[in-house]
Amino acid sequence: MDLKQLINDDDAVSPVIGVILMVAITVILAAVIASFVLGLGDQTSNTTPQASFSFDYEQGTSPSGSFISIGSGNTLEIVHDGGDTIDSERLSVSDGTNSADFDDPDALGASAAMSAGNSVTVEIENDDVVRVIYSGESGDSSSTLATYEAPGA
Structure with a gap:
């Protein structure tokens, strides 16, 4: 070898x-x-919109004008601070027990979309944890965009 x-x-x-x-x-x-x-x-094309929201809470006040009710006795104003414009039919607000859609004609007034500067008033309880929820176009997915804990939560 x-x-x-x-x-x-x-x-x-x-x-x-x-x-x-x-x-x-x-x-x-x-x-x-x-x-x-x-x-x-x-x-991969069904992505959650990027938007920021702020909250203005007033205890012991009832909302005036148009509002969404998921509780009673306190007012929470949800303000779209910036980011993507979102169709109101894709947004809802929930406290874990009750929920309501943003597409109520009274909620956003004449606007059909939530864009920077728009706001929605919600009547809530003192111990609620409120979530702004986005539902995808197909309806099979949802994402929480913002969360607010009331002072008694």
Whole structure:
């Protein structure tokens, strides 16, 4: 047995690397095709809007004008401070027990969307934890955009 021939003999390396590369390419191609067939690529476009909200709480006051009621006795004004404009039909407010939609014509007045500067008045209890909730277009997903804890919560 010639030791020099054994060291220089690398005929088996090339076919092994070729097989590994072919298997890797096949797996990657199958994953890409499967993601499009199963519709996984469509879910990435359904993103939650980015918006900031502030809250102005007044204890022991009843709201005047148009408002949403999920409790009684205290007024909470939810103000859209900035970020994306959101369709009012996608927004709701909830205290965990009761909820109401923003798309009530009286809630936003003439506006059909919640944009920077718009506000909604909500009547709540003293111990409520109020959440502004966004529901996706398909209705199968929701996200909490903002949370407010009343002083008695």
